Amino acid sequence: MKPVAGRDADGGVSGDPGSMAGRTPGEPGRRSDALRELTARHGGHGGLSPAALERARAGTAEGPEAWAPQVAEAAGLPAAAGLGPATFFADLVTPRGERHVRVCTATACFAARGGEHLAEVERALGVVAGTVDEAGSTSLQTVHCLGYCYAGPAALDGTLPRTGPDLADQLGGRAEPRAPDIPAADTTGTPVLLAGIVGGHSAWDVWREAVAGLRPEDVREETGVSGLRGRGGAGFPVAAKWAAAAGKPDTVVVANGDEGDPGSYADRLLMEEDPERVLAGLALACFACGARHGTVLVRSEYPRAMARLRRAVERATRTGDLAPSVEAAGPRPFVEIVEGAGSYVAGEETALIARLEGARGCARPRPPYPTDHGLWDEPTVVNNVETLAALPWIVAHGGRAYASRGVPDETGTELVCLSERFARPGAYEVELGTSVDEIVTRFGGGLKNGSELVALQIGGPLGGFLAGTALHVPLTTAALAEQGAALGHAGMVAFDATTDPHELLEHVWEFAADESCGACSPCRVGTRRGLELAQGRGGPGETYERLTRLMSEASLCAFGRRVPAAVRSLARAYGPALEGWDR
Numbered sequence: 001m002k003p004v005a006g007r008d009a010d011g012g013v014s015g016d017p018g019s020m021a022g023r024t025p026g027e028p029g030r031r032s033d034a035l036r037e038l039t040a041r042h043g044g045h046g047g048l049s050p051a052a053l054e055r056a057r058a059g060t061a062e063g064p065e066a067w068a069p070q071v072a073e074a075a076g077l078p079a080a081a082g083l084g085p086a087t088f089f090a091d092l093v094t095p096r097g098e099r100h101v102r103v104c105t106a107t108a109c110f111a112a113r114g115g116e117h118l119a120e121v122e123r124a125l126g127v128v129a130g131t132v133d134e135a136g137s138t139s140l141q142t143v144h145c146l147g148y149c150y151a152g153p154a155a156l157d158g159t160l161p162r163t164g165p166d167l168a169d170q171l172g173g174r175a176e177p178r179a180p181d182i183p184a185a186d187t188t189g190t191p192v193l194l195a196g197i198v199g200g201h202s203a204w205d206v207w208r209e210a211v212a213g214l215r216p217e218d219v220r221e222e223t224g225v226s227g228l229r230g231r232g233g234a235g236f237p238v239a240a241k242w243a244a245a246a247g248k249p250d251t252v253v254v255a256n257g258d259e260g261d262p263g264s265y266a267d268r269l270l271m272e273e274d275p276e277r278v279l280a281g282l283a284l285a286c287f288a289c290g291a292r293h294g295t296v297l298v299r300s301e302y303p304r305a306m307a308r309l310r311r312a313v314e315r316a317t318r319t320g321d322l323a324p325s326v327e328a329a330g331p332r333p334f335v336e337i338v339e340g341a342g343s344y345v346a347g348e349e350t351a352l353i354a355r356l357e358g359a360r361g362c363a364r365p366r367p368p369y370p371t372d373h374g375l376w377d378e379p380t381v382v383n384n385v386e387t388l389a390a391l392p393w394i395v396a397h398g399g400r401a402y403a404s405r406g407v408p409d410e411t412g413t414e415l416v417c418l419s420e421r422f423a424r425p426g427a428y429e430v431e432l433g434t435s436v437d438e439i440v441t442r443f444g445g446g447l448k449n450g451s452e453l454v455a456l457q458i459g460g461p462l463g464g465f466l467a468g469t470a471l472h473v474p475l476t477t478a479a480l481a482e483q484g485a486a487l488g489h490a491g492m493v494a495f496d497a498t499t500d501p502h503e504l505l506e507h508v509w510e511f512a513a514d515e516s517c518g519a520c521s522p523c524r525v526g527t528r529r530g531l532e533l534a535q536g537r538g539g540p541g542e543t544y545e546r547l548t549r550l551m552s553e554a555s556l557c558a559f560g561r562r563v564p565a566a567v568r569s570l571a572r573a574y575g576p577a578l579e580g581w582d583r
């Protein structure tokens with residue numbers, strides 16, 4: 001997702017990101033990290049390389065206990081340094097057979113078949129989810145979103161996508177494999193994000209002209225005038241975040257391609273179909289902040305995006321598109337592409353940094369903010385992929401032109417992703433402020449077979465739900481917040497009358513309990529208690545309000561704080577069917 005006050009994955013800060021308030025006395029703004037200091041003494045960068053754990057996991061079907069301690073010991077670290085991350089990330093902890101299948105159980109795939117596809121796939125493969133068969137030949141892993149929400153239910157057979165209602169037959173070899181490309185369309189007449197995909201404009205041209213004729217402060221100025229806000233969910237002004245880091249030595253920029261919001265596949269579309277725009281945006285952000293290095297974190301559920309980004313970096317380096325920055329970077333590569341390891345919360349910016357450092361992908365308290373002490377303690381700017389993809393257009397056309405798009409307080413355009421239940425599912429670039437009703441009926445064509453839209457989820461599991469009869473809302477953070485929902489990453493998942501509201505309620509709590517990183521008790525315990533109540537079918541009970549208040553007020557990051565609001569909006573969308581859950 002990336003709800004506005006939610007997952008915090010893009011802006012991820014509240015208040016002044018450069019604030020020095022609340023730091024540890026004696027060593028201003030620096031995190032105390034014994035593990036980092038220990039590994040530094042052993043000559044490492046300060047943590048266990050995630051790649052080392054992944055290499056060890058790839059060679060065995062055994063669980064982390066069998067190999068993670070040795071990886072840590074080889075790096076001169078205690079066993080916990082290996083077991084910590086290896087038992088945290090789904091990709092590392094799940095046993096692997098020679099054939100590894102990942103099946104999506106996230107919201108859009110759940111809506112497509114009411115979740116029945118999982119049991120069908122288990123039967124077709126002869127293996128239970130989360131296990132490997134006795135021969136060690138086939139393993140099955142459930143994941144929360146593969147980015148095929150427009151065609152689900154979906155699975156990855158190795159790295160090969162399979163989609164459709166006959167998913168189990170495809171995986172069992174009884175039906176032709178199918179995985180359509182993302183349908184994408186511009187509704188604005190002047191695409192920003194789809195300028196390359198539907199308009200054929202090269203983003204590298206903008207980068208070359210910027211390096212030749214602009215100063216970093218010019219790019220910062222135009223971006224400030226544009227009003228561009230982070231598209232990862234938090235909606236923090238991009239120029240303000242850059243200003244907090246700009247000019248500090250050793251600043252790095254991280255492109256957040258960990259699009260964990262089930263229901264959104266905008267980042268996958270951009271990374272796969274126009275990786276040059278993402279890289280040019282990253283180069284512009286580095287230029288604006290004075291950063292010599294950029295990193296793109298791509299979720300492991302997007303293997304094609306990973307491959308295409310890597311090829312785009314090689315191509316750009318060869319052709320000289322990245323030349324000015326490669327020279328500035330010295331012997332280290334200017335852009336590094338790093339793979340995620342299967343965690344929703346690891347898309348939150350402090351958790352993402354922890355993941356890049358080889359730790360468990362848990363959110364960290366702020367301050368210190370990443371713009372002061374981020375990746376390896378260096379000033380770090382984390383911008384979402386869709387945010388970066390808007391920069392070439394802004395630099396080419398000017399901040400004022402971008403600010404004239406959308407609505408005054410929320411400028412520009414957004415990629416809205418419609419789920420499989422729609423008559424015309426796909427990714428649509430729309431002006432911010434477009435009516436949700438227009439998106440659903442005019443662009444999406446309503447639901448398949450004229451089915452009634454009962455509820456619409458916007459912004460992922462922690463975003464929010466609108467009743468199908470209450471869609472006359474402008475697509476803006478502010479307007480959706482008034483309805484108890486959130487824009488998030490602008491994924492829209494439609495539910496028709498075939499979805500049981502109680503099963504959907506359970507699905508939301510199950511997602512929250514599965515993906516809570518466990519770093520703080522209100523969220524770790526609260527999500528499990530919420531799931532128990534949802535499974536009990538006896539209603540939420542008298543203590544439920546206390547539970548949701550505790551989660552909302554005391555959770556460490558926006559994930560735990562946002563769950564109760566998402567459940568409340570679901571209950572309001574379904575009315576009497578979910579009585580009592582709207583507290």
Ligand code: SF4
Binds near residue numbers: 559561
């Ligand atoms: S356990 Fe705490 S830190 Fe972790 S996701 Fe939940 S709220 Fe965030």
